[in-house]
Amino acid sequence: MVKSIRQRLFAALAGFAVLLCLCYTGLALVIAYVTEDMLVQRLLEREAAAVGMRWQQHGKLTPSGSDLITVYGSYLDLPQTVRDHVPPSAPRGEVFTTTGQHYHVLALEMVAGGKPQRSYLLADVASVLVVSRLTREVGSVVAGVALALIALALLLAYWLARRLVLPLQRLAQEARQLAPGSAVHFSERDRPDEIGFLARRLETTFAELQAVLQREQAFTRDVSHELRTPLTLMHNTLALAHAQPLGGREQAQLQQSTDEMRATIDVLFALARAEQLPGEMVELRGCIEQCLLRLLDDHPWDTSLLSLDLPERLEVVGNPQLVMLLINNCLANALFHGGPDCRISIAFVQGCLSIDNTVQPGQPRRVHGFAHGQNLLLRLAQAMHWDIVFQSGVTRYRVAIVPAPAQ
Template sequence: MSKSIRHQLFAALAGFTVLLCLCYTGLALVIAYVTEDMLVQRLLEREAAAVSQRWRQHGELTPSGSDLITVYGGYLALPQAVRAQVPPSAPRGEVFTTTGRHYHVLALDHVAAGQPQRVYLLADVAPVLVVSRLAQEVGGVVAGMALALIALALLLAYWLARRLVRPLQRLAQEARQLAPGSAVHFSARDRPDEIGFLARRLETTFAELQAVLQREQAFTRDVSHELRTPLTLMHNTLALANAQPLGGQEQAQLQQSTDEMRATIEVLFALARAEQLPGELVELRGCIEQCLLRLLDDHPWDASLLILELPERLEVLGNGQLTMLLINNCLANALFHGGPACRISITFAQGCLSIVNTVPAGQPRRVQGFAHGQNLLLRLAQAMRWDIAFHPGEREYRVAIMVVQ
């Protein structure tokens, strides 16, 4: 493609150059011939004025004072070659012959013995023709110079075509060499012209396309990875339901798997749309309070076990939907691993939000889906440019979230 653009540009410049040279050459020839004819015609007119003046003074025709111009008293006196091309009624004419003679004829009307009479001035201008002689004598030099100038113009057109198309060729080559997932950078992005604008737009487009592909791959991987455990649990529970009715524990497991799948799907869709969600100021304390109210509605937990140490207003830079999902999942994980009797402490200091839940001594460690939850929480925080860290312990589990204020 890039070569065809260069060739087309070179062909356009070369064609324009050759056409311009031919047009100017033709125009120069036309001007030279017209100037030559006007000069000869002017000489005839001056001689006609002199003949008329002598006729008025002496009453007779006198020979011309120029050796190029001959005065003829009638049409029949003109040479046969002239009479063959110039009719009697023509006031002037130009005659070309096969013998190399070139004539200009001018008719002059006057009155003789009370009768109108027409005389003719015939100029044999072959000896004074300059253009044709110039073409014969220096035509080769002029043609050589013209060819040399055309060749120089073609070289200049080729150089201009390469110079003008080279940034586009480099841009196409860099775009062709882009690998999936690699950093997008075009060398022409700092140019102030249209090519620089195109390079910047291509960078943005490629970066957005790679981000979309990465989100699609992550969504596909997460759906396969995160939903497999609850789906397997639900499938096994329903398979056992054919042998015996579902008991309270089995129904609770189904409800728990359904809730886990719903929460996971909400997180996955939020992460898939994370690049389109605009950053905004979020009231973090309000989000935490809403999440706590939802936690009390969905889980049997005593609110007196909560320790809340937060500023009256706590604005952070993030996204409201992602923030709610992050806090909800952190609190749900705290109850999942600490049990309904755990104490939950939520504090904020120096840009760090800490969520700590106690773990009863001797309680078997519950790890179902826990590693998967950490991965999703980490991605939620990264989508808002936050940092999150998990600190497990024997008596308590702490999640530290570094927010952007």
């Protein structure tokens, strides 16, 4: 059976409390017995001083003035029970008997006629022992109080264990109830102690894990969605190549599909990487100029058809690689769908970058890769927290991009 942390903590606190009670009870008994022995020994020493003084005054042993203490002139005069437990050379001793007597013995060194003589004081202290009498008379009361204190200690241990472990149990319960894709929020995250730190780190870890899973799912979905069309086109073109040699049109289609797949893969990998990176300062005008130069290298197009209205410096917050891919795809789509004779206008007005291209009236609509391209452009903008809107018309197509402004 698996024990919870509260049960283990309660067992530890309860065991410590009971052990502490037992230790203090034993210590109290030891102190009481030692106090009794010290009191009896003090009485014997005072009586020994009195006997010695009378010996010096009268030259003989006189009876003790206490009914508890008896004076014996020699070792052989002591009761047999005492002699059985105390040797002649012992300066003092303590004897317990089975008949209820409790003796304390103290040896006295006397000088009689120039010769040393040993006498003994014997005290029967059974009638004055307090601890044993208290044990008999109020032992049940003391035991009841001890048990009550132990029960109180156990209750306190249970309360402490429950109070200390409750935040951890609540945190574990909330973590157990987390579902894939759900919002991550732990109720203990605002605590100033280690539990609050653990809750905040768990929130961050769960959020990062969900983001990784979402990126993986999005990447898998995008690969399946974006690459299906060019792969199908290439498969069909190659299938027809068995019947007849590829002509210039078919070769151009293969080249176009290959370029589209390469560009799509670049975008997908850039999305997978850039969604994990923070934004940075990007000079948007420089990116647009680089993309225009690349576009002119790849496509035959008259630059007189370009209209550019941008400020000298245009700093925004984003990812440099994603910005280049976004502008490249927008310009390539404009030229692809507008044709080689289209006019392209790029302007930045009131925080919005617009890319417009004309469409010749009566030109057949070219939809190859168009919807897929919109989806990828939207993903690129969302990855940088930008807004993008596509506006399609009969004679004009416009892409409006609102980048994150530099602070």
